[in-house]
Amino acid sequence: MRKRSIILFFLLYSSALFAQYKVSFIVNRFPTYHHASDAVYLVGSFNGWNPKDEKLRLTNNGITIELKKGMFEYKFTHGSWDNVESGADGFPIQNHIINVESDTAIQVEIDHWADHFPKKAKETTASKNVRILDTAFYIPQLNRHRRVWIYLPESYTTSPKKYPVLYMHDGQNLFDNSTAPYGEWGVDEALDTLGREHGETIVVAIDHGVEKRINEYSPFDIEKHGKGEGDAYVDFLVQTLMPYINKNYRTKKNARYTAIAGSSMGGLISFYAMLKYPNKFGTAGVFSPAFWIVPQLKELALKRAPKIKGRIYFYAGGAESETMVPDMLTVFEAVNKFSKAKMETVVRAEGRHSEQTWREEFPRFYQWMMKE
Numbered sequence: 001m002r003k004r005s006i007i008l009f010f011l012l013y014s015s016a017l018f019a020q021y022k023v024s025f026i027v028n029r030f031p032t033y034h035h036a037s038d039a040v041y042l043v044g045s046f047n048g049w050n051p052k053d054e055k056l057r058l059t060n061n062g063i064t065i066e067l068k069k070g071m072f073e074y075k076f077t078h079g080s081w082d083n084v085e086s087g088a089d090g091f092p093i094q095n096h097i098i099n100v101e102s103d104t105a106i107q108v109e110i111d112h113w114a115d116h117f118p119k120k121a122k123e124t125t126a127s128k129n130v131r132i133l134d135t136a137f138y139i140p141q142l143n144r145h146r147r148v149w150i151y152l153p154e155s156y157t158t159s160p161k162k163y164p165v166l167y168m169h170d171g172q173n174l175f176d177n178s179t180a181p182y183g184e185w186g187v188d189e190a191l192d193t194l195g196r197e198h199g200e201t202i203v204v205a206i207d208h209g210v211e212k213r214i215n216e217y218s219p220f221d222i223e224k225h226g227k228g229e230g231d232a233y234v235d236f237l238v239q240t241l242m243p244y245i246n247k248n249y250r251t252k253k254n255a256r257y258t259a260i261a262g263s264s265m266g267g268l269i270s271f272y273a274m275l276k277y278p279n280k281f282g283t284a285g286v287f288s289p290a291f292w293i294v295p296q297l298k299e300l301a302l303k304r305a306p307k308i309k310g311r312i313y314f315y316a317g318g319a320e321s322e323t324m325v326p327d328m329l330t331v332f333e334a335v336n337k338f339s340k341a342k343m344e345t346v347v348r349a350e351g352r353h354s355e356q357t358w359r360e361e362f363p364r365f366y367q368w369m370m371k372e
Helices: 002-018 187-198 230-248 265-276 297-307 324-338 355-369
Strands: 020-029 041-044 062-068 070-077 096-100 104-109 130-139 144-151 165-168 202-206 258-263 283-287 311-317 342-348
Touching: 020 096, 062 070, 096 104, 130 230, 144 187, 165 230, 187 202, 187 355, 202 230, 230 265, 258 265, 258 355, 265 283, 265 297, 283 355, 297 324, 311 324, 311 355, 324 342, 342 355
Parallel strands: 020 104, 165 202, 165 258, 258 283, 283 311, 311 342
Antiparallel strands: 020 062, 041 070, 070 096, 130 144, 144 202
């Protein structure tokens, strides 16, 4: 009898966990200049943030989709991130959040589209220690170009010493508000202050390609997005960019002094870089990793975990999605089972999937990273 009760409990629990609920999104108001013929798309954490997913195109001012129980973030576009819903200032709004617990209908009002406003020059916030290394650094592994930024510590021009290096992704979001559509991390301001007490570091940041970001940051093919180019991208970091930086700047070349970090897909590819090149990267900052998009990464992590000797900082926010924290902990546990790497797992209940959240977490990661 007890065995039957346990089985029944498990079945009921599994049913609740994987149940699908119908969620209707109904737009009650569009901007006055919106035309009825304009295509509008729902985009969110449930579709990989694809801004033009034909399966999520609204019909008659609404759309109904099925979602599992949990928390999701979403917005509306009419075809691209340049055409996302915005506030009266023309800048994109914060993500909407929905907590799905049953069938429900969401009433929405869209005030503006970002492309209705002339491009506004945001205030430049990059500190004097930030510069553009190259506006079009060539990536031979992918036959394309990317802007690359570099942050040099305050003492770099007055001291002959060598410095650790931190490689980061989504470069346009790290230093300068004028290039960050959803706000910047403030990496330069953080290091200007933290460097004095915790040690200085060079930061090298590579811009993402708007149309290729998911591909470049995924080591596996994805049905919705196409070929994964993560292997080639990580090869670029190690085989092309890293030798260039080590040749032209005073760096500590040992893996112990070489770190990599990023958020969302950038968190995923940072973790993968540690798996592929454990002798090149000694530390990884894995912020809000999009592990859900490539579930096969867990198997790879299990296989390569014994080779990881460095340190990994895992961070996830409880307000990102229902699966963000469990997915991160699953990968952590897979590595922790076979690896002697030093790992830190941080979960903050209020953390959202946003630059503002990662801006707040970055100084904590940096202080942890710089501990001997």
